[in-house]
Amino acid sequence: MNLKKQIEELKKSDPFADPDHATDNAAVDTDVREQVGHDTIEAEIKDLQRRLQDIEIAVQKIRKGKYGMCERCGKEIPLPRLKILPEARYCVDCEQKLRR
Ligand SMILES: [Zn+2]
Structure with a gap:
């Protein structure tokens, strides 16, 4: 599983990534749904980025023989x-x- 790719995919599925988002004059309930979707995706991305960072640190430790x-x-x-x-x-x- 490729974490970097997963992060990219998540970023793409973020409703805020839609360039029309701010100008689409969507109904309030759509805006709320987009906000919730955005928050969820952002939390997931942060989680994945943390894991990715830990993995990169692990790789560095392997190189230094300290894994x-x-x-x-x-x-x-x-x-x-x-x-x-x-x-x-x-x-x-x-x-x-x-x-x-
Ligand atoms: Zn300890």
């Missing part, structure tokens, strides 16, 4: 975790501490 090491405590990230989340930057402990 699979927690960025916070330097311990090895357990393999089962990497299998679920290959772009993981922290071990489970640190991730939980950082989220709090």
Whole structure:
């Protein structure tokens, strides 16, 4: 799956990407629907961009031979975790501490 392509597709499906959007004199309910669609798509794009960034960081770590090491405590990230989340930057402990 190509995240960059997914982001591009999402951007295209954003109602705000329609050049006629501002001038189409759409009914209010259409505007509301477009706004909701736009917000949803924007949130999805942000989420994908975050993942893409994590993956790029993971790739850099592989190049430096530091892949699979927690960025916070330097311990090895357990393999089962990497299998679920290959772009993981922290071990489970640190991730939980950082989220709090
Ligand atoms: Zn850690």
